[in-house]
Amino acid sequence: MFLRCLLVPTAPGLDATRRLDAALRLGRRLHAHIGVGFIAPGPEQVLAALAGTAPIASATIAAIREGTRAAAAEGRAALQAWCAREAVPFMPEVERLDATFATWTEWSGEVERVLTLAGRVNDLVIVDRPDPDEPFSGRALDTALFSVGRPALMVGETVPHDLLEHVVIAWNGSLEGTRLVGQSIALLRAASRVTVVQARTGRAEEAKAADLCAYLRWHGIVAQASILTVGEGASVGAAILAAAERQDATLLALGAYTHSRVREFLLGGVTRQVIESARMPVLMAH
Structure with missing residues (x-):
């Protein structure tokens, strides 16, 4: 596409x-x-x-x-x-x-x-x-x-000179994240560098960053997997943003509101944290 x-x-x-x-x-x-x-x-x-x-x-x-x-x-x-x-x-x-x-x-x-x-x-x-x-x-x-x-x-606050220099995908295997990847293949193919970040939160994770990297390779996209350890009670959204900034990401991509919007509003959530705090451009899909 x-x-x-x-x-x-x-x-x-x-x-x-x-x-x-x-x-x-x-x-x-x-x-x-x-x-x-x-x-x-x-x-x-x-x-x-x-x-x-x-x-x-x-x-x-x-x-x-x-x-x-x-x-x-x-x-x-x-x-x-x-x-x-x-x-x-x-x-x-x-x-x-x-x-x-x-x-x-x-x-x-x-x-x-x-x-x-x-x-x-x-x-x-x-x-x-x-x-x-x-x-x-x-x-x-x-x-x-x-x-x-x-x-x-x-x-957000800053617009990188090249938004596609390094795209970081926050991956958890959700339906929303899957839609985003599927609709953004052309954009990801044009990126100079792609990293798939998966946050481990202590709960069993069936979706693996390496599996998404393998899928992307079939579309001509060479992506690196990165596992992010998040401590109990820590903010996953803040950890993802910090990891993206450390890796000099020019664009963060993630599925939006994988939990209900009401739940995120009441309890906090990755999407809400990213929307409130991201300085870099963020690509999202629900």
Whole structure:
């Protein structure tokens, strides 16, 4: 499977630069194009949020539409400026399958509905790490993980120059991890180095890192196995992140929420710990 369609969702007032940088660095390695999707609530969503707070007049609806148009124009201009700086073709007349270029699309509606439909006709959704001050970031990540059915790339504080220089896969044999590997074969094949990390937690582990390495070899991917010992009561997520950083990983890949989300919220879990603490980009699938 080729990864040719990278989706970068954005919204009014957001700076998409880090996500665009990550998309470009992947796109040039994978010969993929970058689709930027601007998602803004329509007048009906805004009015629903305002219901009961003030009288609704036609002027209010017009103001909402004008504000959305202005925000979209600002976002499009920012993308064009980024494309000019990075020498990325913007909305080319001829769209080659093996070329990296950027497109701009505007959608109106709730983030969850719009991103679900758009993400399902792309290969990878690129989102920011959730920021409490930017509700869109958390909604976008949740939608990408739980509704789209494609891998999601969460961009942290830093964007390595080459995201595929060293990919570390956190492997536990879960269904979610299996889906991620299966959907990311093309990306893993393009990586310069791949390491499979398996955390031993004192419980019997049937899945072995060496078995995944053997499977990947059939796809032309030479991966090294690494066993990580985690002490009783220690944080598996923190241990995986520390191991990835020690090995100079440029991208961490793991299956997301192998336990229920409620359980992870109440008791803690690997996915939650990684989302909250990762500085490097993280590739996930649920």
